[in-house]
Structure formats: structure tokens, C-alpha cells
Amino acid sequence: MSSYNHQTAPTQFTEAGGIRFAYRRFGKNGGVPLLFFMHFTGTMDHWDPALTDGFAQGREVILFNNAGVSNSSGEVPTSIEEMAQHAATLIDSLGIKKLDVLGFSMGGLIAQQLTIDRPDHVRKLILVGTGPRSGEGMAALTPEAQEIFGAKYDPADELWLRVFFTPSEQSQAAGRRFLERQRARRENRDPLPNEKVAPAQLAALEKWGAPRENPYAYLKKITQPTLVVNGSNDVTVYTVNSFILQQNLPNAQLILYPDSNHGSQYQYPELFVEHATLFLNA
Amino acid sequence: MSSYNHQTAPTQFTEAGGIRFAYRRFGKNGGVPLLFFMHFTGTMDHWDPALTDGFAQGREVILFNNAGVSNSSGEVPTSIEEMAQHAATLIDSLGIKKLDVLGFSMGGLIAQQLTIDRPDHVRKLILVGTGPRSGEGMAALTPEAQEIFGAKYDPADELWLRVFFTPSEQSQAAGRRFLERQRARRENRDPLPNEKVAPAQLAALEKWGAPRENPYAYLKKITQPTLVVNGSNDVTVYTVNSFILQQNLPNAQLILYPDSNHGSQYQYPELFVEHATLFLNA
Numbered sequence: 001m002s003s004y005n006h007q008t009a010p011t012q013f014t015e016a017g018g019i020r021f022a023y024r025r026f027g028k029n030g031g032v033p034l035l036f037f038m039h040f041t042g043t044m045d046h047w048d049p050a051l052t053d054g055f056a057q058g059r060e061v062i063l064f065n066n067a068g069v070s071n072s073s074g075e076v077p078t079s080i081e082e083m084a085q086h087a088a089t090l091i092d093s094l095g096i097k098k099l100d101v102l103g104f105s106m107g108g109l110i111a112q113q114l115t116i117d118r119p120d121h122v123r124k125l126i127l128v129g130t131g132p133r134s135g136e137g138m139a140a141l142t143p144e145a146q147e148i149f150g151a152k153y154d155p156a157d158e159l160w161l162r163v164f165f166t167p168s169e170q171s172q173a174a175g176r177r178f179l180e181r182q183r184a185r186r187e188n189r190d191p192l193p194n195e196k197v198a199p200a201q202l203a204a205l206e207k208w209g210a211p212r213e214n215p216y217a218y219l220k221k222i223t224q225p226t227l228v229v230n231g232s233n234d235v236t237v238y239t240v241n242s243f244i245l246q247q248n249l250p251n252a253q254l255i256l257y258p259d260s261n262h263g264s265q266y267q268y269p270e271l272f273v274e275h276a277t278l279f280l281n282a
Numbered sequence: 283m284s285s286y287n288h289q290t291a292p293t294q295f296t297e298a299g300g301i302r303f304a305y306r307r308f309g310k311n312g313g314v315p316l317l318f319f320m321h322f323t324g325t326m327d328h329w330d331p332a333l334t335d336g337f338a339q340g341r342e343v344i345l346f347n348n349a350g351v352s353n354s355s356g357e358v359p360t361s362i363e364e365m366a367q368h369a370a371t372l373i374d375s376l377g378i379k380k381l382d383v384l385g386f387s388m389g390g391l392i393a394q395q396l397t398i399d400r401p402d403h404v405r406k407l408i409l410v411g412t413g414p415r416s417g418e419g420m421a422a423l424t425p426e427a428q429e430i431f432g433a434k435y436d437p438a439d440e441l442w443l444r445v446f447f448t449p450s451e452q453s454q455a456a457g458r459r460f461l462e463r464q465r466a467r468r469e470n471r472d473p474l475p476n477e478k479v480a481p482a483q484l485a486a487l488e489k490w491g492a493p494r495e496n497p498y499a500y501l502k503k504i505t506q507p508t509l510v511v512n513g514s515n516d517v518t519v520y521t522v523n524s525f526i527l528q529q530n531l532p533n534a535q536l537i538l539y540p541d542s543n544h545g546s547q548y549q550y551p552e553l554f555v556e557h558a559t560l561f562l563n564a
Contacts, residue, residue, distance in 0.1 A: 225540075232528060243525050246514060246538055256528055256536040258507075271560065278556060 002026045005056065006049035007185045009063075011071065016093035019086060022071040022190070023064035023094070027056030032123050034100045034280070035062045037087070037107030037114075039129075040205070041198050043070040043190035046160075049181050050269035058277060059100075064090060066110075069197055070190040076200035080106075080208045084113035091121060100280055102126040105237060105262065106201060109208050116221050125226040126276055129234055129262045131209075131241030132216050132248065138209030141202070144235035157182070164263025166233055171259055174267040219248040226252040227279040229272065231260030253279065284308045287338065288331035289467045291345075293353065298375035301368060304353040304472070305346035305376070309338030314405055316382045316562070317344045319369070319389030319396075321411075322487070323480050325352040325472035331463050332551035340559060341382075346372060348392075351479055352472040358482035362388075362490045366395035373403060382562055384408040387519060387544065388483060391490050398503050407508040408558055411516055411544045413491075413523030414498050414530065420491030423484070426517035439465070446545025448515055453541055456549040498530040508534040509561040511554065513542030535561065 004010070004026035011022050024044055025033070034055055036047060044063040052061050067086045068076035077083050087110060091099065100123050103111025108130025115122040131138050141149065145163075153159045157179060165175035226249050230242035239256065246254035255275055257264040265272040286292070286308035293304050306326055307315070316337055318329060326345040334343050349368045350358035359365050369392060373381065382405050385393025390412025397404040413420050423431065427445075435441045439461060447457035508531050512524035521538065528536035537557055539546040547554040 232534070239529070240525075243522075246540075247521070249540075251540045252514070253540055254536065254538040256525075258528075258531075258533045258535055271564070274560060275557070278553065282553070 002029060002060075006047070006052045011044070011188055011190070014090065014093045017086070017089035018074065019067045019089070020073040021064055021067070021090045021093070023062060023090070025060060025062045026052075027059055027061040029060055031059050032098050032100055033060035033062050033096060034102055035064070035087075035091070035096075037101060037103035037111045038063075038066070038069075039105035039107055040201050041193055043193065045185060045190050046182065048178055048266045048269055049184060050178075051265060051273060054269065054273035055277070059280070062094070065190065068200070069193050076197050078200050078203040078207070080109045080113050080204050083110045083204065084117055087114050088118055091118070097121065098123055100124045100126070102128065102276075103130060104128045104265070105130055106205060109205075112222060115224060116218070119221075119224075122224055124280055125222065125224050126229065126279070127226060127242075127245060128229045128265050129231070129237055129242075130245070131237045132219060132245055133208055134211050134215030135209060135237070135241040135244060137238045138205070138241065139211060140206055140209070142235060142238065148236075160263070163236060164261055164266055166231070166259055166261045168259050171261070171267055175263075178263070178266040178269075216244065216248040219245065220250060223250050225279070225282075227276060228252050228254045229265060229275070230256055231262060231264030231267070232256055232258050233260065234262045234264075236262040284311060284342075288329070288334045293326070293470055293472070296372065296375045299368070299371040300356065301349045301371070302355040303346055303349070303368075303372050303375070305344060305372070307342060307344045309341055309343040311342055313341050314380050314382055315342040315344050315378060316384055317346070317369075317373070317378075319383060319385035319393045320345075320347070320351075321387035321389055322483050323475055325475065327467060327472045328464065330460055330548045330551055331466060332460075333547060333555060336551065336555035337559070341562070344376070344381075347472065350482070351475050358479050360482050360485040360489070362391045362395050362486050365392045365486065366399055369396050370400055373400070379403065380405055382406045382408070384410065384558075385412060386410045386547070387412055388487060391487075394504060397506060398500070401503075401506075404506055406562055407504065407506050408511065408561070409508060409524075409527060410511045410547050411513070411519055411524075412527070413519045414501060414527055415490055416493050416497030417491060417519070417523040417526060419520045420487070420523065421493060422488055422491070424517060424520065430518075442545070445518060446543055446548055448513070448541055448543045450541050453543070453549055457545075460545070460548040460551075498526065501527065501530040502532060505532050507561070507564075509558060510534050510536045511547060511557070512538055513544060513546030513549070514538055514540050515542065516544045516546075518544040
């Protein structure tokens with residue numbers, strides 16, 4: 001067991017393929033580590049300590065910033081495929097031969113692509129608040145997401161109350177507890193991403209989401225056990241996309257939580273960690 | 283803790299509303315009991331001991347045969363509403379003021395209706411392999427179910443290998459383990475239902491499934507925490523109906539299992555009991 005946790009894990013750096021990647025690792029050593037793939041415009045600090053520390057009880061947890069994000073060098077790629085290639089170089093650089101992956105939203109797209117590119121490396125896959133290529137409403141930001149991301153918030157991180165939670169009193173209260181947890185790391189936080197990150201990531205999202213023929217056929221290549229999780233009312237990546245993933249992946253379990261939006265795993269963090277741990281340990 | 287289990291629990295009888303109901307109860311006394319609602323043409327013996335004994339570790343489990351089925355007297359009603367009324371009289375007769383309900387397939391329809399009729403009695407609801415009023419493909423037996431139920435099997439209970447499991451090797455192997463468990467009660471088994479049961483139950487199913495305006499609006503009345511469970515490829519009550527239930531119920535969690543058909547809870551009995559116990563204990 002590493003003595004570090006979400007709050008205290010130092011940011012480390014590794015050089016791979018010309019990129020200097022920032023990462024943090026903590027938790028119980030010796031098994032298959034769990035690599036986290038972050039959402040649109042997020043850094044390592046955007047993860048919920050209730051999840052990272054929750055998983056760290058039973059396995060090693062690795063967070064990282066992909067190329068061009070925050071304290072990782074390089075340019076943000078404008079395709080999910082290049083982001084997955086960067087992640088693969090990071091894994092090699094860390095000497096990881098077998099891993100589980102957890103991808104949230106955009107991170108779920110990268111996690112899918114990495115699994116296709118590196119089938120022998122990825123053991124199990126957790127896809128949260130995400131969707132397939134050419135999923136419903138994924139060719140551009142949804143109208144709801146455009147409104148939510150276009151509005152102003154003070155403090156700025158209250159944006160996430162609207163992105164991740166429903167308007168219900170109960171969901172918003174869970175959101176405020178999430179924000180408190182997320183803000184709790186005081187030292188050595190990541191710099192916020194610069195202004196080039198959002199446009200590049202958006203271009204990558206739109207390419208992934210663009211209409212194409214037979215769009216879900218590629219999912220048959222992902223034969224790893226997969227857990228698909230979402231909220232009942234995700235307005236950023238519509239919930240039906242999680243159903244589509246489960247129906248088209250060869251070996252997927254689906255869990256949808258009640259009264260929840262894009263960040264259902266942050267609304268029910270203990271339950272999510274229990275469900276995901278049952279899945280990872282099976 | 284009652285000393286009985288699925289194999290040894292005696293069949294008891296209680297008189298209510300002119301019906302003599304057969305039932306069995308066992309498990310841990312003192313909390314909220316879990317009442318099981320059986321599928322089309324099933325009796326108490328059709329439940330999987332891995333489920334009933336699994337739940338009985340933590341709560342009291344009650345099985346019963348509804349009116350006209352096997353050793354319960356009376357006529358099988360030709361509507362789900364009347365079946366729910368019979369279940370309500372049974373609950374009153376047993377003096378139960380608060381209960382959790384688990385309904386499988388047709389049993390899930392009765393469980394929904396009972397919850398609407400007796401909102402103060404039902405605490406939580408588990409709906410397995412079932413659907414809403416006027417669900418997709420629910421106006422009649424699906425073509426797949428017609429073929430499966432129309433074929434001959436030797437021994438006859440191998441019917442359930444096709445109803446509950448997918449054609450995959452892994453699912454069929456799980457199905458054979460299920461049949462062994464289901465056959466293990468040797469003494470005091472229920473008589474098989476007579477020839478009047480299937481037509482009456484089918485009439486009830488078709489009324490429930492018939493098209494109507496705004497068919498899912500009634501689900502808003504079910505405010506109890508609900509767990510909806512199904513297989514990835516249910517060909518008897520199409521899997522999409524579980525998604526529709528979750529999307530329209532005010533407070534529902536959905537779990538879909540991989541490579542599974544109508545009886546996913548029998549394919550993954552330990553995992554299902556773990557998931558359902560997490561839900562019931564939350």
C-alpha cells in the first residue's frame with residue numbers, strides 16, 4: 001500500500017514519444033492498476049477523491065494528463081485516435097503490461113480506442129457517461145451542453161454542478177458534496193488547461209461523433225469485460241448511448257442510476273465504487 | 283433465522299377472499315420480507331434456490347402461488363389487475379404491513395400493479411425481465427417466444443434452457459446448473475399448473491401489453507426505489523423494455539447483464555443477489 005492518497009500523491013513526470021506526461025499513482029501495489037481517462041477540459045484534479053481513494057483501497061490507481069493538457073507537454077491532438085496513441089506511449093513508458101481502464105465522457109472514447117489498439121494490455125474496461133462512435137447527439141455538443149458550457153459561473157467550478165448533476169434538490173446537494181471533495185486537494189494542484197485545449201478536444205469529439213455507415217460495428221472488437229455506467233438523464237452524452245454501447249459490445253454490463261445526469265458516479269460514489277469493484281474483482 | 287430453506291420450507295396455506303393460497307416462507311425474520319412474483323405458468327418450485335436462499339441470508343423470503351395456479355384454489359384471472367388484487371388479499375391475510383417485492387416477467391407486471399394499488403405497503407421494488415404497459419413487442423408473445431414455447435422438450439423442463447438463456451456455450455452451461463438447482467427440491471413439490479393456467483395468463487399478458495395512448499405515464503405513480511434487471515438479449519420481453527422502465531420510473535436503477543436472455547438473474551445468481559442486496563440495504 002502506497003502511503004499516498006488523492007490529496008497527497010505527488011505529481012510525477014515521464015518522457016515518452018517526445019511528450020513529458022504528468023501523472024500520479026497511489027493505492028495498493030501489486031495487482032492490475034486502474035488507469036483513469038479524464039473528460040473534456042479536465043485535469044487530474046477533476047477526479048473525485050471518493051472514487052480514486054475508493055478504488056485505491058484495493059488496487060493501484062493511476063491518473064494522468066494527456067498531451068497538451070495542463071502540466072503535460074505537447075499539443076492537444078484533434079482526434080481521439082491520437083489521444084489513444086499518446087496514452088499507449090505513456091503506458092509503455094511506465095512499464096505497464098496489463099491494466100484496467102476507466103474512461104469518463106471523452107475519456108471513455110479514448111479508453112475504447114486504446115483497448116482496440118492494445119487488446120493484450122487492457123484486461124477490463126469501465127465506460128462512464130460516454131458513447132459509441134456516431135452515437136445519438138454526438139456529432140456536436142448537444143443543445144443542452146452548449147447552453148450549460150456557454151453560461152458563466154461564480155465560482156467557476158460550479159459549472160460542474162450543472163454538467164454532472166440534475167436540477168433536483170437531491171442531485172444538487174450531492175453535487176455540492178462532490179465539489180467540496182474535489183477542492184480538498186490544496187497543494188500541488190494542476191494548472192488549469194490553457195485556451196488551446198477546449199477547441200482541440202472539441203474537434204476530436206466531433207470527428208468521433210460524426211455520422212458514418214454501420215457505426216457500431218467496431219464495438220465487436222472490444223471483447224474485454226466492460227462495465228458501462230451512466231445517469232438516467234445525461235444531457236451531455238445522452239443516456240441512450242450507454243444502452244447502445246451495452247447492446248453492441250460483446251461482453252458488457254450496464255448500470256444506470258436514478259435521477260442523475262452526466263456525473264452519476266459522483267452522485268453515488270460509494271455505490272459506484274462497490275459496483276465497479278464487484279466488476280473488477282469478478 | 284428460520285431453520286428452513288428453499289428445499290425444506292413446508293408449503294403452507296392461508297385463506298383470503300375466498301381463495302386458499304399456497305405459500306412458503308423462510309429466511310431471517312424480523313425485517314421487511316421480500317415477496318416473489320412468479321412468471322408465466324410457473325409455481326414456487328420454479329424459483330432458483332440460489333436466489334431464494336441467497337436473499338434468505340439477510341431477510342425473510344415469501345413465495346406463493348397465485349389464484350388458480352397449482353395448489354392455490356380459485357380461477358386464474360385474465361387480467362394483471364385481478365392478479366394484483368389477489369396478491370393484496372394474500373398480504374393482508376399474512377398480516378404483512380410493509381414488504382419488498384421481486385417480480386419476474388409476468389410477475390413484474392403484477393408487482394408494478396400491486397405497488398400502485400398498495401403504495402404504503404411496498405417499500406422497494408425489483409423488476410426482472412419485465413416491461414411497462416404497452417411495451418415493445420408485448421401485445422402478444424414475441425415471435426421468438428412463440429417458437430420457443432411451441433417446441434417440444436425432453437425432459438420438459440429443458441424448455442427453460444431456451445426461455446432463460448442465450449444459445450452461447452457459456453449461457454447454456456449456466457442454464458444446466460440452474461436446472462440442477464431448480465430440480466433439487468425433491469419432497470413436497472408443487473403440482474404442475476393445469477391446462478387452464480396458460481390461456482388465462484396469456485389473456486392477461488395481452489391486455490397489459492395492448493397499445494394505448496401515453497402508455498408509460500402510469501409509471502410516474504411508482505415512486506418507490508426500483509431496481510430493474512434484465513439480460514442483454516431478452517427475446518421474450520425485449521430488453522429495451524427494461525430501459526423504457528428505467529427511463530420512465532421516477533427512482534429506478536437499471537442493470538443489464540452480458541450475453542444473457544430472459545433469465546439473466548439465473549445466469550449470474552450470486553452477482554444478482556449481491557446487486558439486489560446492495561439495493562435493498564441502501
